[in-house]
Amino acid sequence: MENSQLVAIITRLDAMAKSDSDEVQVRRFEKNGSERGQVAYDPTTNTYTLEEMQTHQKFEFDDIDLAAIEIFDLLDD
Template sequence: MKPSQLIPIIRRLDAMREDQTDEVQVRRFEKDGKEMCVVRYDSQSKMFELDDRTTNQTYEFDNIDYVAVEVLELVQPATSTEE
């Protein structure tokens, strides 16, 4: 069984929420060296904003799980095989 790809994504997103500064936290997620999305977290509004680089659209989320799933869909390999 392959390890979950969601766990590292959630850890990175959670680190954004735990940051104590008032600055908007930013994380970039890549696939094969190509930036797929940028996630921002605003601690004032407690909202995540995801910029999808493949469609040039922006989405807002108030739930870390939903953001993580969107990031996973963008960065996971197009064809995955179970072992």
């Protein structure tokens, strides 16, 4: 059985939230070497901001599950 891609995404997002740093944490999400999205976590507001690299649209989430599902969909295209 293959490892869950969704679990890997949630693990990365959770690590951002659990960081001891008060600074915004940023992670890039790629598929086949192509950057699909960038996520920033702001610990002061407890929000994730996803920027889709192709369209440069930004989406804000205050729920880790919703952010993970959106990233999963972005990587699944």
